[in-house]
Amino acid sequence: MLVSKHKKLIMLVSWTAVALWMAVIFALSAQPRERSNQLSTGITEKVVRVVQEVSPHTEVDIEELNHVVRKSAHFFVSAQ
Secondary structure (H helix, E strand, O other): OHHHHHHHHHHHHHHHHHHHHHHHHHHHHOOOHHHHHHHHHHHHHHHHHHHHHHOOOOOOOHHHHHHHHHHHHHHHHHHO
């Protein structure tokens, strides 16, 4: 009986996580392009700061990196 309750709890938590992830994907997908670009630009700027701390002489094309961040986000969100 304990195993059954444990399995039910795991199923409930798992499906709740799936539903929440679907809501996150929907919310991010429903953003206007400008807002989405602001979000990814903010992430890109943080990545650039880290790269410059690790390797100060590395030059980074922010626009190109922002494009990579945006496309990678699509890939990783859909891969989940």
